[in-house]
Structures are given as C-alpha cells and as structure tokens.
Amino acid sequence: MDNKSIIKKLKLTIQLMELHEENPFKIRSYQSAVNTIDRGEISLVELDQDELQKINGIGKSIAEVIRSLIKSGTFPLLEELLSNTPEGLLEVMQLKGLGPKKIKTLWKELGITSTHELMEACQSGQVAGLKGFGQKTQDTIIAALEFQASNVGKFLYAEIEETSAGLDKLLKERFGENNVVQVGEYARNHEIISDLEWLIISEDRPATHKQINSIEGLVQNRKLSSPYTWVGQLTSPEITLRFRLCTENALVSEFLIRTSSPEHLNLPITDTETMAHLYRKKPYSSPQEAYEEAGMQYIPTELREGYFEVEAAKENKLPKLVENGDLKGILHNHSSYSDGKHSLREMAEQCRDLGYEYLGISDHSQTAVYAGGLDVAKIERQHQEIDELNKELAPFKIFKGIESDILGDGSLDYPDEVLAKFDFIVSSIHSVLNMDTKKATARLLKAIQNPYTTILGHPTGRLLLRRDGYPIDHKTIIDACAKYNVAIEINANPWRLDLDWRWVHYALTQNVKIAINPDSHDKNTYNHMHYGVLVGRKGGLSKDMTLNALNKEEMEAYFENRKSKIKQ
Incomplete structure (x- = not known):
C-alpha cells in the first residue's frame, strides 16, 4: 500500500457512501482526507496512528482507516459497503457521466446490477422512461458503454511500461540477451497497447514452450497457440502476450515484419515489390541492411505505420527525430x-x-x-x-x-x-x-x-x-x-x-x-x-x-x- 493505493481505496469508499446515501458530513471528511493525502509529500506507510492524526484533514477515525488499509488493504466500513453492493454495479460506477443518484435509481427501479443489464435496459428504452433521465441521457449511457467495451483489455503505454520492461528483462535472463527482442505495437510506441509481443530465438520449440509455461503469472491459451507462437495472458495486469519463436537466421526479417503495421508492409517500393517483400527477401545481418538493399534511408521502428515514411525514405528526406x-x-x-x-x-x-x-x-x-x-x-x-x-x-x-x-x-x-x-x-x-x-x-x-x-x-x-x-x-x-x-x-x-x-x-x-x-x-x-x-x-x-x-x-x-x- 502506497499513498496512491490508499487514495484509490478511499475514493471507492466515497463513491459507495454516496451510492448508499451515507451521512454527508462523513463523506466530506473522507474527501478532505483524500485531498490532504493527494497534496501531501509524506509517505503514509511510514507513519503511526498518532503521526497520522497530526496531519491537518486526517482525524482519529480516518487515521484508523489508513492504518487498517496499510495492514490489510481494507477496513470494516469498505467491506460493509461492498457487501451491500452487487459486484457488477462497481463496473457501472466506472462509467463517465453517471453519478451515484442516477446509479441508485437504475439499481432500485430497474434492478440493474451490471453493465450488460444496463445496455439491455437502454436498448429497450427503459432508461429513457425513468424520471430525470430521458432519451439524451440514455444515448449518452449507450455511447459510454460502447466506449468502455471497446477498450477492455487495453492499456495506456505509460500504464504498461513497467510491466513490459520487467517481462523483457525476465525473458532475456531466461533465454539470453541476444535471443529475445520486443516487437509489436509496444515496440512502435503506440499510445494504447492491447498486447505485448516478443520474438524468441528457438531451435527446440517444445522446450521453449515449456520454459515459457514455467514463468509465474503467465497463463497460456492453448487454442490460440501454435508450435511457432505462444499466446496467453498475464494474470496481473490482464494483458495479452505473444511469444513468436524463430530461428537465428530469420530473426532480422521477423523483427522487421513484426515491428511494422499492415499498412506499412503493403506500401510499394517498386512496381512489383512491397515493404513486406523486401523484409522477406533474404536473411539480413541487421535491419539497416534491408534498407540498404532497397537504396532507402533506414526507417526507425516507431515510423513503420504506413503514412509518409516509405516515400520520405526513398527520397532520403526522413528527419533526425527529436530526442x-x-x-x-x-x-x-x-x-x-x-x-x-x-x-x-x-x-x-x-x-x-x-x-x-x-x-x-x-x-x-x-x-x-x-x-x-x-x-x-x-x-x-x-x-x-x-x-x-x-x-x-x-x-x-x-x-x-x-x-x-x-x-x-x-x-x-x-x-x-x-x-x-x-x-x-x-x-x-x-x-x-x-x-x-x-x-x-x-x-x-x-x-x-x-x-x-x-x-x-x-x-x-x-x-x-x-x-x-x-x-x-x-x-x-x-x-x-x-x-x-x-x-x-x-x-x-x-x-x-x-x-x-x-x-x-x-x-x-x-x-x-x-x-x-x-x-x-x-x-x-x-x-x-x-x-x-x-x-x-x-x-x-x-x-x-x-x-x-x-x-x-x-x-x-x-x-x-x-x-x-x-x-x-
């Protein structure tokens, strides 16, 4: 538990108290504590009960809550509120534009306890018929639900950066520094990441699969996997993983293919050849060699998106990118x-x-x-x-x-x-x-x-x-x-x-x-x-x-x- 985690738990408590119409003065005291912690510089984990109470905005009861969070990750009031709240309603609470009063109305009057039930109620027009809602609110909820559904399993680059770096380090320790290279959308520095992907040099694919499966926190999806690709998921955070196995001879070509968007791969460089053809043409000793083969400037990984990069590289007009x-x-x-x-x-x-x-x-x-x-x-x-x-x-x-x-x-x-x-x-x-x-x-x-x-x-x-x-x-x-x-x-x-x-x-x-x-x-x-x-x-x-x-x-x-x- 760090300050950020404590704030997250307190904010959840505030949301639940508002949902269950707890004493507004009590809610205000929790909000005051959140504001104090958010603006403070001191790590709460290092403070005892008396030291916490000395902080302006944190009284005795909140200090006890913080100590309980540090010790166990929860506290009695939060547990009580959670026990009185249908689990699926927590997902509904994450929707933008829906306050506690409206969520309670949906829950009590329509029996909605999940985002799935909420979508069904919107599609049938029941939500628009509720007092204080109307068609416009219903349409806004549908848009929010669709937006939420479209982003399930996706992460900000910054959110997944530490996880990615940790996995990269672990894989290189397990398989060798020069035998592992990260590819995919993360390697191209996409702003939103839906999966993490690596190439692993392997001369014994069954043995490599076995080694991957021995890594704690990885769960294989055997239906989606093949002898050449391990597909699965991290248990926390729940992001899709792909490990593609290749020979040392094919590593550079596979790297170029797997760090390129489909649009980039389909861009022509001659009347008969695309970027994909170039990358597959022969075994290369380095990515730079492939571009030299075509008489082009080297295209940095993050630019391989299929926009302007190939024409610019052919004309030697790619700039030196900002650092x-x-x-x-x-x-x-x-x-x-x-x-x-x-x-x-x-x-x-x-x-x-x-x-x-x-x-x-x-x-x-x-x-x-x-x-x-x-x-x-x-x-x-x-x-x-x-x-x-x-x-x-x-x-x-x-x-x-x-x-x-x-x-x-x-x-x-x-x-x-x-x-x-x-x-x-x-x-x-x-x-x-x-x-x-x-x-x-x-x-x-x-x-x-x-x-x-x-x-x-x-x-x-x-x-x-x-x-x-x-x-x-x-x-x-x-x-x-x-x-x-x-x-x-x-x-x-x-x-x-x-x-x-x-x-x-x-x-x-x-x-x-x-x-x-x-x-x-x-x-x-x-x-x-x-x-x-x-x-x-x-x-x-x-x-x-x-x-x-x-x-x-x-x-x-x-x-x-x-x-x-x-x-x-």
Whole structure:
C-alpha cells in the first residue's frame, strides 16, 4: 500500500457512501482526507496512528482507516459497503457521466446490477422512461458503454511500461540477451497497447514452450497457440502476450515484419515489390541492411505505420527525430496558484534541477473556477513572485504564461490588456465538450485567430481510454495555426497525448511548430515529457520543428517577436 493505493481505496469508499446515501458530513471528511493525502509529500506507510492524526484533514477515525488499509488493504466500513453492493454495479460506477443518484435509481427501479443489464435496459428504452433521465441521457449511457467495451483489455503505454520492461528483462535472463527482442505495437510506441509481443530465438520449440509455461503469472491459451507462437495472458495486469519463436537466421526479417503495421508492409517500393517483400527477401545481418538493399534511408521502428515514411525514405528526406535531450524547457505547467500541487518555487527548482533552462508557468484562467483559476489580482501576485524568483534563480528563467480557457464562442477569457501582460498564452478548451465537428472547429479557429494565442493546448480534449475527444477538422485547424503562427501542443500527459501523432506530420508539412508539454500539476510529473517525445517521434518530429527545443535566449526572442507584431 502506497499513498496512491490508499487514495484509490478511499475514493471507492466515497463513491459507495454516496451510492448508499451515507451521512454527508462523513463523506466530506473522507474527501478532505483524500485531498490532504493527494497534496501531501509524506509517505503514509511510514507513519503511526498518532503521526497520522497530526496531519491537518486526517482525524482519529480516518487515521484508523489508513492504518487498517496499510495492514490489510481494507477496513470494516469498505467491506460493509461492498457487501451491500452487487459486484457488477462497481463496473457501472466506472462509467463517465453517471453519478451515484442516477446509479441508485437504475439499481432500485430497474434492478440493474451490471453493465450488460444496463445496455439491455437502454436498448429497450427503459432508461429513457425513468424520471430525470430521458432519451439524451440514455444515448449518452449507450455511447459510454460502447466506449468502455471497446477498450477492455487495453492499456495506456505509460500504464504498461513497467510491466513490459520487467517481462523483457525476465525473458532475456531466461533465454539470453541476444535471443529475445520486443516487437509489436509496444515496440512502435503506440499510445494504447492491447498486447505485448516478443520474438524468441528457438531451435527446440517444445522446450521453449515449456520454459515459457514455467514463468509465474503467465497463463497460456492453448487454442490460440501454435508450435511457432505462444499466446496467453498475464494474470496481473490482464494483458495479452505473444511469444513468436524463430530461428537465428530469420530473426532480422521477423523483427522487421513484426515491428511494422499492415499498412506499412503493403506500401510499394517498386512496381512489383512491397515493404513486406523486401523484409522477406533474404536473411539480413541487421535491419539497416534491408534498407540498404532497397537504396532507402533506414526507417526507425516507431515510423513503420504506413503514412509518409516509405516515400520520405526513398527520397532520403526522413528527419533526425527529436530526442529527450533536445528539449530545453517546458511551457505548460500548473502551480498551487491554481490547481497544482506544488508552489511556484518548487515547480521552478525541480525544473531547473532536471537540467532545463526555463519553465513556462501557465496556471488556469479565471473561468476555471473549479481549478482555482487566476483573477487579475492573483495574476499580479504571481507575476511579482516570478520577477523575484527570476532574480534569484538566474540564469534559469520562469516565463509568465496562462492556460486561457477558450469560451463557448471561441474568445479567450481575459480582455486584451490582461493577455498582454503574459509572455505567452496556451489556449485550451475545458468546458462544453459535447460539440459536433463544425462547432468545435469554429470555436478553435476563433481562438487561433486571437493574436495573443501562442500555443493551442490539447486540441481535441481527449482522455485516452476514458473519453473520446470532441471531433475537429484537423486540416483546417492546422492550416489556421500555420497562417497565424500558432504552435500546437503535444500534451504529454499519458491520458492525453494530444495532438495525436497521426496529425503531427501534416502539421510539419505546413511549417507549424510543435510544443511538447507535460501539463504538470505537480513537480513529479515532468517525466511525462518522455511520452510526448515518443508521440512526436511517431509523427516524424525533428528538433528544428519543436518549439521548446529553443534555448532560453531563443525562446525569449520568439515570445518578444510575436508580441511586437501584436502591438503593430
């Protein structure tokens, strides 16, 4: 049990208490404890009962709950609530847009205790007939159920990264460092992973199968397996595994095939030959040799998706892809001035200590009341603190930014005289997300046309595996960013990774700069930059086209140049 696990259990308890209409004051005390733990830095596991009670927001009863969670993973109230709740209802509680009151109505009035029963009730129209629901709510529930079903067994890249690395290490220890290579969608750095796949050199396939089956936590699916492929699942997390067995002579060819999408494999390189033909042509000593055979540039693994890479490689126009070390600063971050966990000083010092030259602070704007958005007085206090910290922390620099909400009509939520006080503006949509393509595109276009917009933040507002983004006309938006010299963000939060990598190349062809930002709400998530870099690389992003690959002096000049044009 760590702090994160404790918070998860407490949040489940709050949901169940709300479902069963427990005392609201009791619910509030649990929520207060969650907020305290989430914002705190101290590991609760190391504290005894008395030490826990000394933390503001954690009383005696919550301290006892935390100690019980640390010892056993549960506590009496949670067990009681779970025993009074049908197991399938826990799945229903995970659906977006369904609060405890509506779930209780579904449960008590329609007897719904699972997502399967809920879908049937929606399809028969029973849900629309309930008081307080209606057709629109029913349609929203159906969409949420379909979205949930489509993502069963899928994981974020970041969620499965540690598991993948652990398995890779174990397999190499078991079969030899040079006899195991990871392939599949994970090797191509996909944002969502549905299975993990490796190649294993094997001269005795039955013996290799036996060795794989001896690994703890792996369960084979014998119906899907064959002599050449072991198919099964990890017990935790429950993700599909594939181990493909091949000879040493075939390893390079198999690696090229298994690290390529079907679309890439079908791309032609001559009138009679595709990429698949090239990879199968003969045994190669290295992946690079296959490309030399065809007189092409080497195509990095993450680019083998069937978009632009083959034509570019044939013309020797593939760029050197951006790397983590190319980034000199980060521009979209939140401090405790709005909904961030850490102070401005803490955010800046951590950024500096990680080797960056600058930090762009861009707290939420005044419309985001739920996130402590900054009114004018707060902005002035923050800017004063930034000026003081810049003197103290020099040559490191904090740039004055804001994440300005794009309102329903596309305008930003400060007047021009306030926007003019910032070095840069990240313009983002956070509210009224239920839009069609025409509305969403028009809303973004107006924000892009605002001369103060420097960066378009998380363009579609998506949350991977949680909700789809609002639909936009990507080409129209990118073309507008090119016209008005607005950079587009790759939001590196693993749940967002927005702009989608599939549109990065088009942005680059239109000479639109890309800003990779972690959208950090605490100093410990700067490492999310890594995931943004992976997305950029998949789209063919180079250092030259990455906005925050500019050093501090170059970034200062970039901001000043844009602002000078506004004044003209």
